[in-house]
Amino acid sequence: MAQAGALAGIRVLDLTQALAGPFCTQILADHGADVVKIEPPVSGDMARLSGPYHPDDRQKTESGYFHSINRNKRSVVIDLKTPDGRDLLLRMLPDFDVVVENFRTGVMDRFGLSYETLRAAHPKVVYGTIRGFGDPRSGESPYSDWPAFDVVAQAMGGMIGVTGADAVHPVKVGPGVxxxxxxxxxxIGILAAVLRARETGQGQxxxxxxxxxxxxxTERIVHQNSFGGKVALPEGNHHPFIVPFGLFSARDGHVAxxxxxxxxxxxxxxxxDADAVLENPIVRTKESRTxxxxxxxxxxxxxxxxFTKAELNERLGGKVPFGPVYQIDEIERDRHFTVREMIAEIECPPIQGKMRIAGVxxxxxxxxxxVRTRGPRQGEHTAEVLAASGLSDAEMKSLKERGVIGGDFG
Known part of the structure; x- marks a missing residue:
């Protein structure tokens, strides 16, 4: 696969699944890193099993969720639960700069592929992890063994605690932040470590x-308490100190x-056309508005x-900090997102036409x-990648017969 971008030459073994890990490695892939996604046999990355699926895709093989966070990658199927799978990954390792995984604590250790094992085999490797409560190597949380997903992180990290209409009704932030x-x-951490490894020869x-x-x-909740003595609570769609700074009504929606x-x-x-409001003592000054x-x-x-959102856009756009609250159909009609190439298109056979995903x-x-390629088919590049790592056709055939590897073999 032809590489382009600032990270061309960096090679990544991507052992991640779901959202957090694949989103990280996709950022690297978008900017030219060669990201090889290692997937388990049978179902592969769990994101493949989540929709939405296009009506043309009757077999449900082309998940919109998967394509949105796995573009520009190559896929290799290896069963890491087997000794042969472990040995195969270690054989591939010296060809790569980075390994990324987001398993629960201890899973890679049980595979025989701990950071210490990989570092011993390849001292320059950068090993990146995302876990709900971090890895014990960096500080053992009392929750190290707890599973976690987006909503748990939002809740315990303080974000939900300051989001919502009022203190009684906290609300999860919509996207999976x-x-x-x-x-x-x-x-960011991976790139910093790769830079350091290239200078010193030592990964981390x-x-x-x-x-x-x-x-x-959500840093504001810390300084509000430390400097201001306040425990921040949900305050709706407005700023706790500045007015106006939030969402306001339009005839057909809302604006910021x-x-x-x-x-x-x-x-x-x-x-x-509200000059008279400037004489109202409630809003005359910044202090009175607060x-x-x-x-x-x-x-x-x-x-x-x-006014409608369009009318407010005409009156306020470029004059004050302002923006309409958009839905996706409005985003796709706005020329900003077109000229900034923020709506990308990919081909996903058997789906007719091109599918849209977020851009770079x-x-x-x-x-x-x-955005160069769609998300890969499961194991689409197994033969290609393993051949480049020195495996012969006979070795690959034997590994496939024993269920250690899978995918396309021509």
Whole structure:
């Protein structure tokens, strides 16, 4: 597979599944790393079993979930639960810079593929992990053995505790940020460790806890308590200190406003033909808007609800920090996302036409990342990758017959 992007030349053994791990390794693949996805026999990555599936895909082989987080990768089927599978991975290891996994604590150790084993075989390897509560090597959490998914990380990391209409009704953040945020942190950690390994010849263990990552991005709750003595609670769709800074009504939906100072607030009122509001003592200054927060929000909502989102876009766009609350159909119609190539297309036979997935948000001037290929079929590249690691046709045939490997063999 032709490589492109800033990470061309970096090779990754991807042992991850579900969302957090594959999202991390996809970031690397988007920017040119050769990511080889190691999948178990039979069902493969559990994401293959989750929809949605297109009506053309009667056999349900092309999961939208899988393709959205596994593009630009190659797939090899190896049964790591077998001694031969373990030995095969160790044989492949010297050809790779990075190993990434997101199993529960101890699983790789039971496979005979612990970090210590891999480091002994290949001292330069960078070994990245995502676990719910981190790996004991970095600090043994009392919850190290607990399974965790997105909603658990959001809950224990503090995010749900400050999200919702009020303190009585906390709400989970819609997207799976309990997975994708740790994935972003791990991608950064892996790249830092690879850079260090290239300088020193020594790899290292890179560990990200899902719960830790959520706390890190929910950082405001820590300083609000430490400096301000406040335990932050859900405060709806508005900022605890700044007004207006949140969501407001339109005739056909909602819009976001962030007029954090008096200058922006003045422009807001004038643009909505509401100059008289500037004389109201409730909203006259930044301080008065904060002191009279609920009343100020209600007054501003009365101003915005007179207009549609399109009308507000015409009046406010480019004048104050503003944006309509979009659904996916509106996103796909907005030229911003077209020119920024944030809606990518892939071919997924037997589905007719092209399917859309999210694009690559990091833009490089000289070595741009890209969406080059769909997610791989399970084991699509087994023969190709193992041949490059020096296995003969006879060896592959024997391993296949014994169920150690699987996939396409021509």
């Amino acid at each position: 309990g997975d994708t945020i740790p994935a972003l942190y791990l991608a 263990f890179v560990d990200v806890s899902m719960v830790d990552a959520i706390l890190a991005v 406003l962030a007029c954090h100072n008096d200058a922006f607030f003045g422009v807001l009122c004038k643009s909505l 002191e009279n927060r609920a009343a100020a929000i209600a007054l501003i909502d009365e101003m915005t609800r007179r 948000p990091i833009k490089f001037s000289d070595t741009p990342g890209s």
